[in-house]
Amino acid sequence: MKKIYLDNNATTAIHPDVLKEMLPYFEGFYGNPSSIHTYGQETRKAIEDAREKIAKLLNAESSEIVFTSCGTESNNHAIKGAAFSLQNKGKHIITSKIEHHAVIEVCEYLSKKFGFEITYIPVDKYGIVNPEDVKKAITDKTILISIMHINNETGTIQPIEEIGKIAQERQIVFHTDAVQSVGKIQIDVKKLGVSLLSLSGHKFYAPKGVGILYVRKGLKIHSLLHGGSHEKNRRAGTENVPYIVGIAKALDISHKDMAEESKRILYLREKLEKGILDKIEYSQINGHPENRIYNTSNISFDFIEGEGLLLSLDMEGIAASTGSACTSGTLEPSHVLAAMGVSPTKSQGSIRFSLGRQNTEAEIDKLLEVLPNIVSRLRMMSPLWEDKQKGIETQFEDSKKYH
Amino acid sequence: MQYSSKVMEHFNNPRNVGEIPDADGIGNVGNPICGDIMRLYIKVKDGIIVDAKFKTFGCGAAIATSSMVTEMVKGKSIEEALNISNKAVAEALGGLPSIKMHCSVLAEEALKSALADYYKKHPK
Numbered sequence: 001m002k003k004i005y006l007d008n009n010a011t012t013a014i015h016p017d018v019l020k021e022m023l024p025y026f027e028g029f030y031g032n033p034s035s036i037h038t039y040g041q042e043t044r045k046a047i048e049d050a051r052e053k054i055a056k057l058l059n060a061e062s063s064e065i066v067f068t069s070c071g072t073e074s075n076n077h078a079i080k081g082a083a084f085s086l087q088n089k090g091k092h093i094i095t096s097k098i099e100h101h102a103v104i105e106v107c108e109y110l111s112k113k114f115g116f117e118i119t120y121i122p123v124d125k126y127g128i129v130n131p132e133d134v135k136k137a138i139t140d141k142t143i144l145i146s147i148m149h150i151n152n153e154t155g156t157i158q159p160i161e162e163i164g165k166i167a168q169e170r171q172i173v174f175h176t177d178a179v180q181s182v183g184k185i186q187i188d189v190k191k192l193g194v195s196l197l198s199l200s201g202h203k204f205y206a207p208k209g210v211g212i213l214y215v216r217k218g219l220k221i222h223s224l225l226h227g228g229s230h231e232k233n234r235r236a237g238t239e240n241v242p243y244i245v246g247i248a249k250a251l252d253i254s255h256k257d258m259a260e261e262s263k264r265i266l267y268l269r270e271k272l273e274k275g276i277l278d279k280i281e282y283s284q285i286n287g288h289p290e291n292r293i294y295n296t297s298n299i300s301f302d303f304i305e306g307e308g309l310l311l312s313l314d315m316e317g318i319a320a321s322t323g324s325a326c327t328s329g330t331l332e333p334s335h336v337l338a339a340m341g342v343s344p345t346k347s348q349g350s351i352r353f354s355l356g357r358q359n360t361e362a363e364i365d366k367l368l369e370v371l372p373n374i375v376s377r378l379r380m381m382s383p384l385w386e387d388k389q390k391g392i393e394t395q396f397e398d399s400k401k402y403h
Numbered sequence: 404m405q406y407s408s409k410v411m412e413h414f415n416n417p418r419n420v421g422e423i424p425d426a427d428g429i430g431n432v433g434n435p436i437c438g439d440i441m442r443l444y445i446k447v448k449d450g451i452i453v454d455a456k457f458k459t460f461g462c463g464a465a466i467a468t469s470s471m472v473t474e475m476v477k478g479k480s481i482e483e484a485l486n487i488s489n490k491a492v493a494e495a496l497g498g499l500p501s502i503k504m505h506c507s508v509l510a511e512e513a514l515k516s517a518l519a520d521y522y523k524k525h526p527k
């Protein structure tokens with residue numbers, strides 16, 4: 001059976017040219033970039049070339065690029081680093097209700113263990129933060145604003161530039177988790193007005209386990225890792241040379257392909273959404289109709305539960321996900337959809353399809369062929385569907401053992 | 404998280420999906436945490452459960468345990484059915500991932516709720 005991968009927001013397959021670029025740094029060039037000898041000089045050059053390439057693509061300076069081990073580390077570094085270095089000025093942080101766990105849980109940690117006060121800005125029904133709400137939440141104790149660029153579950157794009165302006169006016173450090181936007185759209189750190197920006201390689205065809213934190217020149221934040229002068233004292237640890245080479249190559253390719261790929265993928269996504277909404281009654285898109293990244297589709301199928309849908313799709317060789325892959329270990333409905341006012345029952349029946357460079361029109365056709373049958377099979381098993389057909393309200397007792 | 408092949412088999416080909424229009428007992432139980440809902444119908448004749456059907460809004464494990472519990476109760480007396488535990492249902496399915504054990508609890512409670520409904524409708 002041919003497999004169809006529609007989970008590119010969870011992770012992507014390494015681009016063959018990225019792999020090719022990396023291989024020499026596993027084989028021939030293994031010197032420690034901090035070493036003085038030729039071995040070290042070779043890998044040092046590879047890292048600094050990569051840094052320069054990345055800086056150009058983000059409209060940053062080389063010295064502003066810090067290599068990390070992943071998007072999660074970048075977020076931790078940005079938020080904890082800023083919080084600890086600025087806590088003498090105040091202990092108030094503004095973030096939103098729809099952040100990735102790698103932001104929310106960092107904020108919770110700072111709040112519980114270090115007494116920071118966190119404001120979680122709500123979103124509208126499309127999942128968008130209103131910059132005015134951010135402005136109103138600012139106090140003289142606010143030291144950091146952290147609002148994500150593109151939401152991983154719905155693809156909705158946040159008004160980062162406007163929030164950036166507010167942050168600059170009030171001279172507050174502004175971080176954005178751009179893990180889902182870098183590689184998909186052009187990022188200009190100056191235009192966004194951010195002081196810190198996180199990104200992660202495996203979302204744009206580099207390997208898992210390499211990320212970047214952009215730190216605006218002049219901003220001093222605490223490090224997470226101590227133990228050496230690497231990355232200009234910002235992140236100790238011998239650099240992961242092949243992965244750094246890989247992430248630079250991947251970003252370069254994604255920018256070269258962006259104009260065409262974004263159009264091609266948008267066409268597929270539109271076909272997918274139109275097909276589903278036409279063929280399957282009681283299905284809806286979650287997220288903003290236009291202000292949404294071109295590869296992501298979060299769709300609710302009423303009266304059924306998402307896991308059964310995913311298992312059934314998987315048996316057809318199709319990989320999708322419910323919300324974020326990181327939350328699949330929990331039972332609670334998505335905090336992102338909840339913040340948008342989607343009811344828990346609807347939220348349970350929502351699936352995220354996220355497209356990438358490998359997807360073809362034939363794959364979307366195949367999805368549209370099998371999905372309606374899967375949904376009706378699951379609805380046939382659903383008491384909610386049975387009651388809907390009868391026009392009655394579903395009644396049940398709460399389980400006694402698990403409260 | 405990985406389901407056993409038995410769970411997947413029951414999820415794919417669930418036994419006894421449906422309604423019993425003149426059921427002798429109906430159980431309706433929902434888990435307030437995960438939001439899943441199970442509905443179980445039983446038909447009783449001379450103290451023996453002669454038929455059982457279910458409808459479930461829930462995860463793969465919830466559907467598989469519903470299917471299994473309907474298989475297990477058929478042909479059993481009411482007393483025997485009351486002794487079916489969630490562990491027995493999970494074991495019959497070749498085990499469940501630990502975060503999915505509560506799904507089998509839902510099956511046990513749906514069965515108990517159907518039996519309670521039977522007693523209510525057929526007082527001795």
Ligand SMILES: Cc1ncc(COP(=O)(O)O)c(C=O)c1O
Binds near residue numbers: 102
């Ligand atoms: C928005 C967002 N932030 C952060 C992360 C974490 O990145 P990483 O997997 O590289 O740690 C992810 C993806 O997993 C994400 O989607």
Ligand code: FES
Binds near residue numbers: 437461462
């Ligand atoms: S997750 Fe709730 S019944 Fe399975």
